[in-house]
Amino acid sequence: MTLNIVKNATCTFCGCVCDDIELHAEGEKIVETKRACSLGESWFKHHTAERLFPDALIDGHPATVDDAIERAADYLVAADMPLVYGLSNVTCETQREAVSLAEMVGGVIDSHTSL
Amino acid sequence: MIYWGGNPAECHPRHFTKYTIMQKGKYTQNGRKDRTMVLVDIRETPSAKAANLFLQIRPGKDFELITALRALIKGQRVNEDAVNETGLPLSKLEELVAKMKAARFGVIFFGMGLSMTRGKHMNSAAVLMLAAEMNAFTKFVAMPMRGHGNVTGADVVMRYTTGYPFGVNLCRGYPRFNPGEFSTVDLLVRGDVDACLVLGADPGATMPQPGIDHLAKIPTIVLDPKVTHTSRLARVHITTAATGVSAPGTVYRMDEIPLPLRPALKSPYPTDEEVVRRIREAVKRRPAWLPGRNGKAVM
Ligand code: SF4
Numbered sequence: 001m002t003l004n005i006v007k008n009a010t011c012t013f014c015g016c017v018c019d020d021i022e023l024h025a026e027g028e029k030i031v032e033t034k035r036a037c038s039l040g041e042s043w044f045k046h047h048t049a050e051r052l053f054p055d056a057l058i059d060g061h062p063a064t065v066d067d068a069i070e071r072a073a074d075y076l077v078a079a080d081m082p083l084v085y086g087l088s089n090v091t092c093e094t095q096r097e098a099v100s101l102a103e104m105v106g107g108v109i110d111s112h113t114s115l
Numbered sequence: 116m117i118y119w120g121g122n123p124a125e126c127h128p129r130h131f132t133k134y135t136i137m138q139k140g141k142y143t144q145n146g147r148k149d150r151t152m153v154l155v156d157i158r159e160t161p162s163a164k165a166a167n168l169f170l171q172i173r174p175g176k177d178f179e180l181i182t183a184l185r186a187l188i189k190g191q192r193v194n195e196d197a198v199n200e201t202g203l204p205l206s207k208l209e210e211l212v213a214k215m216k217a218a219r220f221g222v223i224f225f226g227m228g229l230s231m232t233r234g235k236h237m238n239s240a241a242v243l244m245l246a247a248e249m250n251a252f253t254k255f256v257a258m259p260m261r262g263h264g265n266v267t268g269a270d271v272v273m274r275y276t277t278g279y280p281f282g283v284n285l286c287r288g289y290p291r292f293n294p295g296e297f298s299t300v301d302l303l304v305r306g307d308v309d310a311c312l313v314l315g316a317d318p319g320a321t322m323p324q325p326g327i328d329h330l331a332k333i334p335t336i337v338l339d340p341k342v343t344h345t346s347r348l349a350r351v352h353i354t355t356a357a358t359g360v361s362a363p364g365t366v367y368r369m370d371e372i373p374l375p376l377r378p379a380l381k382s383p384y385p386t387d388e389e390v391v392r393r394i395r396e397a398v399k400r401r402p403a404w405l406p407g408r409n410g411k412a413v414m
Contacts, residue, residue, distance in 0.1 A: 017374055079309045082309070092366065092367065094358075094388040098312075104399070108284045
């Protein structure tokens with residue numbers, strides 16, 4: 001298996017967002033995290049690219065992503081006051097999409113900050 | 116620099132070495148030796164070892180202590196008994212004030228120990244006031260120690276898209292902001308919202324129980340790399356790629372510096388960005404619930 005080395009990778013586990021980490025990835029796993037602290041190391045090693053979970057669940061049953069997206073849209077459109085919440089472990093690009101979605105369905109958008 | 120109500124040695128392990136006390140700067144050629152570090156907390160955490168001065172205060176007395184400091188820096192008299200209530204003698208406070216004023220550039224990093232205890236927002240506001248008032252004497256700033264990943268980014272993105280940093284209500288087609296009214300905990304505990312999209316968070320593990328109960332009652336949709344506590348009570352769960360590990364993008368560091376992600380793995384799952392965009396497109400295809408909505412601005 002080939003070793004894929006990523007220099008200056010960014011750790012998003014804590015707010016420090018260290019961007020000097022060298023990751024060694026082998027297949028579906030990260031095997032080495034140079035310069036990361038112990039929290040960062042376990043964070044990187046914990047997330048693999050394996051298919052551990054079903055693509056999507058509807059009412060607890062495995063479903064396709066397409067169906068799940070349609071169902072999600074139905075719920076959000078039907079709601080009078082939907083809430084979009086979280087946004088901490090996602091990228092800024094995702095957050096922008098989420099703000100736009102919240103506006104479109106006329107809802108509330110909130111992050112961890114308010115807790 | 117002052118760390119207040121935080122334990123960076125354990126929660127932000129590289130904060131000391133990478134950003135604060137250990138680095139050498141133009142005016143701090145000797146690194147650690149040129150810096151003074153003060154830790155204010157209710158118990159002696161491992162971070163205390165790194166501090167020049169550790170001030171252990173009584174729980175819930177942060178606001179009182181900050182207020183006393185604000186008076187002291189302006190040379191006003193303070194009531195000694197009131198100061199003793201905080202668990203610290205007046206002499207310690209005076210020592211701290213002297214250190215603060217002697218600094219060429221001071222910074223207060225405040226953590227959850229300050230912003231999540233008695234006083235909450237008021238404590239944060241008081242720290243910001245303290246830092247602002249210190250600028251009459253020397254350069255001083257205050258910065259929150261942010262927790263997981265990209266919460267800072269959420270603030271920044273919401274600020275530049277809606278004008279407010281969090282808890283933004285867009286129900287009327289324009290943004291309204293009122294923490295305590297439109298913040299998640301309150302909305303859920305009161306049972307105001309009737310659907311919820313959760314991404315990059317697991318409120319099912321962290322919310323107060325009435326909030327969790329409400330999430331289970333309404334249609335909840337979860338996007339997460341894992342099947343989380345929240346997914347288990349949700350109607351819809353979609354597995355997504357893990358941010359930074361297998362999903363690219365931009366995140367903000369806690370001092371609001373945007374940094375690119377360099378994912379090392381390729382995930383079999385779509386990214387959050389892609390899924391949210393597709394939900395948005397699916398919403399667009401549905402009939403508008405208000406005339407003139409669905410992507411078109413209401414004039
Ligand atoms: S490497 Fe450690 S200190 Fe740096 S962002 Fe990751 S968890 Fe935080």
